[in-house]
Amino acid sequence: MQIDNVALRGVATQSSLWSNDVAQLAIDGNRDANLADRSCSSTSEETNPWWRVDLLGRYSVTAVTVTNREDCCPTRIDGAEIHIGNSLDNNGIDNPRCAVISNIPAGQTYTFQCNEMEGRYVVLVIPGQAQYLTLCEVEVYGYLVMTQQVVRLKLAQKDQNMNLTDVDLQVAILQQGGIGAFCFTERQVAQSAVIPAPNNSDDCFSLKGQFGKG
Template identity: 50%
Template sequence: MSKHILGHFLNLLLPGQRCEVEVYAAPPGRALSQLLYNLALKQKAVQSSTSGSVGTAGKAVDRYRDANYQSGSCTLTNVQSDPWWRVDLVNVYTIGTVMITNRQELENGLDGAEIWIGNSTTFSNPKSIRCAVISHISKGQVFYFPCNSMKGRYVTVFLPGSAKVLSLCEVEVYYGQMTAFMSGCF
């Protein structure tokens, strides 16, 4: 059973343990459970191409954060110019945060990728808004991108450039305004 606690600091001491810690905060008057629903989970996803039969677009919304491509939980496009991946949230939502899990085998694979939110399947539509540019996500790690309450039905990850491969192990999309802090296991 989880409890809602107000405060400014979190101290966690686990002697001999080195694990991931995630802390979420909801705005006053909002239930945290409303914010933690992954809008992308099991929704229809498509990508610009698929390399082989394993790296299909739906692997990024299957709820498994496994960052090892060989486990069958990551997407993979062919080598191409400007590869992209997109999820259809079915309805228009106010998106607070997009979370991406990078592949274990590709340290710099997502560097320069862009996260777009909009109501058109064409992310370059003038009404689509760029939420973030990924500067770097370490291999096998998860990173949160605040989208400042952008509204949209489609979330697209676009990797500009020639001879690129786009591989995502999980993409999670959260409603509303959410603050999330995370530290990985070492």
């Protein structure tokens, strides 16, 4: 089974903003570790700074890879924690912990094994201290929890000569699996032939109840 960096398809946010170093820069696919090159995210200095990526679906996460800043202050990340789960309580920090980052040398990339922890949200937080949280790349490796159902649906697609996008397959999973809710971005809606258009301007919307579930 191929395990991809699913963070590349996610939506990132963080507790505050330093300069123009927005949360999404940490999942731009670029490990450039110089903050001035605008490929790193950074919060302001604050107590318990956090960063979070919404994977837009439930994944079994095998590993999280973090690239630390190179041009300054590499010890700022010391003590950061990685949390994974499906809850947004306390900004997702209350989800189970995958790892504690004791140290990452300047400009280096370290991988932390998460042993297939399940979750939609991956959160990095520096607990209990006033600090900047700077991330030059966060990679999340994993696979959809419903991988076997995806395979069955793709086989059905082949047999019936159906032209479904990956998003359409996710909708079919909802119909067959009874999950009852999923969040799609506006771009995904535009790519799909089966998702009804949202009636609001939110970045994503729930299909809960669309298929008589949830």
